[in-house]
Amino acid sequence: xxxxxxxxxxxxxxxxxxxxxxxxxxxxxxxxxxxxxxxxxxxxxxxxxxxxxxxxxxxxxxxxxxxxxxxxxxxxxxxxxxxxxxxxxxxxxxxxxxxxxxxxxxxxxxxxxxxxxxxxxxxxxxxxxxxxxxxxxxxxxxxxxxxxxxxxxxxxxxxxxxxxxxxxxxxxxxxxxxxxxxxxxxxxxxxxxxxxxxxxxxxxxxxxxxxxxxxxxxxxxxxxxxxxxxxxxxxxxxxxxxxxxxxxxxxxxxxxxxxxxxxxxxxxxxxxxxxxxxxxxxxxxxxxxxxxxxxxxxxxxxxxxxxxxxxxxxxxxxxxxxxxxxxxxxxxxxxxxxxxxxxxxxxxxxxxxxxxxxxxxxxxxx
Amino acid sequence: xxxxxxxxxxxxxxxxxxxxxxxxxxxxxxxxxxxxxxxxxxxxxxxxxxxxxxxxxxxxxxxxxxxxxxxxxxxxxxxxxxxxxxxxxxxxxxxxxxxxxxxxxxxxxxxxxxxxxxxxxxxxxxxxxxxxxxxxxxxxxxxxxxxxxxxxxxxxxxxxxxxxxxxxxxxxxxxxxxxxxxxxxxxxxxxxxxxxxxxxxxxxxxxxxxxxxxxxxxxxxxxxxxxxxxxxxxxxxxxxxxxxxxxxxxxxxxxxxxxxxxxxxxxxxxxxxxxxxxxxxxxxxxxxxxxxxxxxxxxxxxxxxxxxxxxxxxxxxxxxx
Numbered sequence: 001x002x003x004x005x006x007x008x009x010x011x012x013x014x015x016x017x018x019x020x021x022x023x024x025x026x027x028x029x030x031x032x033x034x035x036x037x038x039x040x041x042x043x044x045x046x047x048x049x050x051x052x053x054x055x056x057x058x059x060x061x062x063x064x065x066x067x068x069x070x071x072x073x074x075x076x077x078x079x080x081x082x083x084x085x086x087x088x089x090x091x092x093x094x095x096x097x098x099x100x101x102x103x104x105x106x107x108x109x110x111x112x113x114x115x116x117x118x119x120x121x122x123x124x125x126x127x128x129x130x131x132x133x134x135x136x137x138x139x140x141x142x143x144x145x146x147x148x149x150x151x152x153x154x155x156x157x158x159x160x161x162x163x164x165x166x167x168x169x170x171x172x173x174x175x176x177x178x179x180x181x182x183x184x185x186x187x188x189x190x191x192x193x194x195x196x197x198x199x200x201x202x203x204x205x206x207x208x209x210x211x212x213x214x215x216x217x218x219x220x221x222x223x224x225x226x227x228x229x230x231x232x233x234x235x236x237x238x239x240x241x242x243x244x245x246x247x248x249x250x251x252x253x254x255x256x257x258x259x260x261x262x263x264x265x266x267x268x269x270x271x272x273x274x275x276x277x278x279x280x281x282x283x284x285x286x287x288x289x290x291x292x293x294x295x296x297x298x299x300x301x302x303x304x305x306x307x308x309x310x311x312x313x314x315x316x317x318x319x320x321x322x323x324x325x326x327x328x329x330x331x332x333x334x335x336x337x338x339x340x341x342x343x344x345x346x347x348x349x350x351x352x353x354x355x356x357x358x359x360x361x362x363x364x365x366x
Numbered sequence: 367x368x369x370x371x372x373x374x375x376x377x378x379x380x381x382x383x384x385x386x387x388x389x390x391x392x393x394x395x396x397x398x399x400x401x402x403x404x405x406x407x408x409x410x411x412x413x414x415x416x417x418x419x420x421x422x423x424x425x426x427x428x429x430x431x432x433x434x435x436x437x438x439x440x441x442x443x444x445x446x447x448x449x450x451x452x453x454x455x456x457x458x459x460x461x462x463x464x465x466x467x468x469x470x471x472x473x474x475x476x477x478x479x480x481x482x483x484x485x486x487x488x489x490x491x492x493x494x495x496x497x498x499x500x501x502x503x504x505x506x507x508x509x510x511x512x513x514x515x516x517x518x519x520x521x522x523x524x525x526x527x528x529x530x531x532x533x534x535x536x537x538x539x540x541x542x543x544x545x546x547x548x549x550x551x552x553x554x555x556x557x558x559x560x561x562x563x564x565x566x567x568x569x570x571x572x573x574x575x576x577x578x579x580x581x582x583x584x585x586x587x588x589x590x591x592x593x594x595x596x597x598x599x600x601x602x603x604x605x606x607x608x609x610x611x612x613x614x615x616x617x618x619x620x621x622x623x624x625x626x627x628x629x630x631x632x633x634x635x636x637x638x639x640x641x642x643x644x645x646x647x648x649x650x651x652x653x654x655x656x657x658x659x660x661x662x663x664x665x666x667x668x669x670x671x672x673x674x675x676x677x678x679x680x681x682x683x684x685x686x687x
Contacts, residue, residue: 028470032477080457128663138666139675141404141457142613145606146659146666153656161650289461326476326483331469335462343448343459350452 004349004356014294014301014341016348021336028332034325046318047311055185055200056317059272060284061310062202065209066264067288068306069216070257072297076220077253078233083129083144084261085285086151087122091262093155094121095269096163096276099176110180115208115266122262123255125151130254134247140254148285159278172277182271203271212260213299219256220299229253261285283331290334293341309334373517375634380522381592382637383630384529385410385584385601389608390615390622391529391536392580398540398617399573400553400678404460405445406581407605408467413438413585415471418485418596419478421492427590430492434589435582441467442578450570453682464605472598485589485596494523494591525587532580536619549573553676556683566683581605610662617676629658 004012026036047057067084074081081087094117104110129143159171168174185202189195220226232239232249240246268280287309294308295301316330340348389406396403413434421430441463448459472483479485502520505512540546548569552559556566588604589596607629614628615621635642636654643649 028473032473080455082457082461132663132667136666136668138663138668142609143663143666145404146610146663149603149606149659150656150663153652153659156655157650157652160652286461286465289458293458324477326473328469328472328476328483331465332473333469335465335469338458338465339444339448339462343454343456343462344452345454346452347454 004353008352008356010296010298010301012352013345013348014296016352017340017345018294018337020340020348021333024336025329025333028329029325032325034323039319039323039325042318042322043311043315046322047314050197051195052197052200053314053318055197055202056314057307057310058185058202058206059200059267059310060313061306062206062209062267062271063264063284064287064291064306064309065213065303066267067261067284068291068295068302069212069288069299070259070261070285071288071292072295072299072302073216073220073229073260074253074257075292075297076226076233077229077249078236079130079133079250079253079257080141081126081144081254081257081261082141082289083126083147083258083285084288085281085283086144086148087125087258087261088264088281088285089151089155090125091118091122091265092269092276092280093158094118094262095265096173096176099180099270100163100173103177104179107179107182111182111204111208111266111270114180114270115263118262118265119259120262122265123259125262126254126258127251130251131247133254134250156278159276163276170277173275176270176274180270181274182266184271201272203267205267205271208263208266210303212263213303216260217299225252261288287334290338290341294337369513373513375631375638377518378634378637379627379631380518380526381630382633383626384526385588385592385604386608386611386629387529387623387626388525388532388580388584388587389605390611390626391532391619392577392584393609393612394536394615394617394619394622395549395573395580396577397612397679398553398676399549399570400556400676400681400683401445401449401570401574401577402456402460402680403445403574403577404457404609405441405463405467405605406577406608407601407603408460408464409438409441409578409581410585410588410605411464411471411599411601412441412467413582414589414600415475415485415585415596417582417586418488418589419475421488421590422479422486422595425489425492427488427492427494430590431583431586434586435579438582438585439575439578442574442581446571446574449682450567450574453684456680456682468599471596475596475598483598488590488594492590493594494525494587496521496523497527523587523591525583525591528583529587530623533619533623540619545572550676553678556678560683560685566685570683607658610658613662613675614665616674632657 029036029039047053067088070084071081095114098114098117099110102113104113125147129140129147132138132143133140163173164171165174182203186196186198188204220230228244228249231242232244236246264284269276273280291302291305291309294305312330312333316327319325320327389410393403393406416437417430417434420433421427445459445463448454449456475485476483499520502516506516540550548559548564552566552569560566588600611622611625611629614625632654636651
């Protein structure tokens with residue numbers, strides 16, 4: 001089988017996978033008895049047609065950038081971190097601890113502090129699965145799944161029994177104090193004379209997410225550690241032969257991955273809810289898998305894929321509001337994207353590779 | 367805890383262990399053949415939805431079961447297509463199937479019944495009824511053994527007995543038949559099986575389809591026997607607990623029974639008691655919820671005997687490298 005040019009691998013394969021997923025989703029919408037084109041128009045209008053829509057789209061995008069990067073970094077070391085959900089929950093706990101118990105003088109300091117605690121707790125939640133994978137050979141997919149459930153039970157316990165303010169029935173912490181409230185895009189764009197919806201939740205975390213993309217790019221392609229991570233991912237025996245310590249790389253990669261997933265919480269918990277609620281992650285950890293697969297584990301790809309899923313999320317909410325199409329349609333689209341870009345990758349790739357292989361007369365195909 | 371309460375808890379243990387056991391044995395067939403399956407959850411969920419929907423419309427629980435098993439086997443075939451034919455990543459395929467089921471089940475239920483993504487409650491006839499074993503009522507008067515027979519062993523629905531029968535059956539198929547030997551071999555060393563002239567692809571598809579069949583029964587049990595109808599996300603992580611039980615049992619059928627009963631017992635306790643007092647120390651209910659997962663991590667860490675999965679698990683087989 002011949003090699004494809006790089007551009008085809010990076011652009012054509014994801015686009016064809018996406019088209020297949022879109023086609024099947026359109027069939028699903030047709031089966032419900034709605035018009036797919038009208039649905040798409042409604043989604044575009046709802047998600048991108050106003051600064052309110054953009055505010056929500058970018059808010060979701062921020063979440064998915066963090067979780068997508070988390071999965072992507074782990075993919076480079078050929079580790080499948082399916083525990084972004086649990087790591088993000090712990091990140092939420094980190095944000096809540098920082099915001100509730102430290103008297104911050106200014107939101108900028110609070111943001112730095114909360115980002116750090118969120119990243120540390122998220123990373124810690126990935127530490128044990130990483131260690132077990134590296135030293136005891138237990139499969140990281142299974143352990144991270146188990147840790148998702150343990151995290152959810154832990155959060156449930158803390159919010160119901162420990163952190164809930166007296167007299168409140170809601171399993172949530174108290175509201176964070178005023179100095180920790182983050183500026184929204186409305187606050188940030190107003191001095192520039194750009195009017196942006198006041199009620200949309202997109203906030204300064206988006207900037208941090210984009211910075212994280214750049215940082216991950218530098219890490220993976222411009223540092224020694226990144227080189228070691230990629231070498232380890234390509235071939236473990238070769239990496240071992242080159243003197244790369246497998247345990248060290250596995251643990252460090254998972255710490256970075258968990259930290260990135262945990263940082264998602266600054267957007268949801270500090271930026272939007274301004275308190276820690278049960279189920280603040282809402283499946284964003286899992287969407288990270290689709291985002292990383294779609295973005296080919298490249299930060300630029302992750303950014304674009306996160307934007308796409310942000311659009312799908314906000315557009316899906318609009319669909320659920322105005323039509324008979326439930327929000328679960330987005331889960332189906334997400335599943336189809338994971339299926340085509342991840343599991344059925346070869347189905348798209350094989351015919352394409354054949355197409356790009358120059359035909360050489362006289363030589364039998366091997 | 368008095369004797370009557372204990373019996374009630376054990377009775378609910380049996381009922382809650384049944385879907386875990388069916389899904390666990392389903393995973394056992396698949397993983398013993400070298401195909402990892404984290405899509406047990408999705409297959410059960412899809413089967414639960416379709417079995418409840420068809421049972422409601424037709425009024426027949428048997429048609430419901432058939433539909434549920436069909437839906438589950440369809441997803442299993444998709445998993446086979448991705449992981450055997452196209453040699454894709456089995457874990458990613460499993461994740462995709464879980465999401466596909468989570469979305470489609472609500473989507474279809476909402477489209478058909480417009481009740482917020484659930485099916486209407488099932489009436490008698492559209493559900494599996496409890497079966498009273500012979501002499502159950504006559505035995506009830508006998509001290510100690512009588513109530514055990516009447517409450518614990520008798521009075522369950524058909525899938526419960528089926529699930530428990532599946533344990534010796536699975537053992538017999540795996541260890542006493544030619545098919546079972548080949549199935550285990552294909553999970554350890556597919557190249558050897560291929561060399562012997564036996565189809566690796568065929569065996570793996572067979573294993574994956576058996577997995578679909580058992581998950582289908584598990585899902586149908588949830589919606590038509592344990593409860594009366596489908597509700598959103600009604601599997602509630604049971605597919606993952608079954609996966610945990612499978613590791614706990616180290617991929618062996620009889621141990622799977624033990625692991626599923628243990629996890630079922632934990633669920634029954636968590637359901638019945640909000641918090642448990644152990645001589646001054648109160649164990650919150652969340653600990654019971656998390657215990658199956660914590661136990662599995664401990665087992666995986668190798669502290670209580672090492673769990674070694676089938677050697678060729680997760681790796682697509684390429685003929686003539």
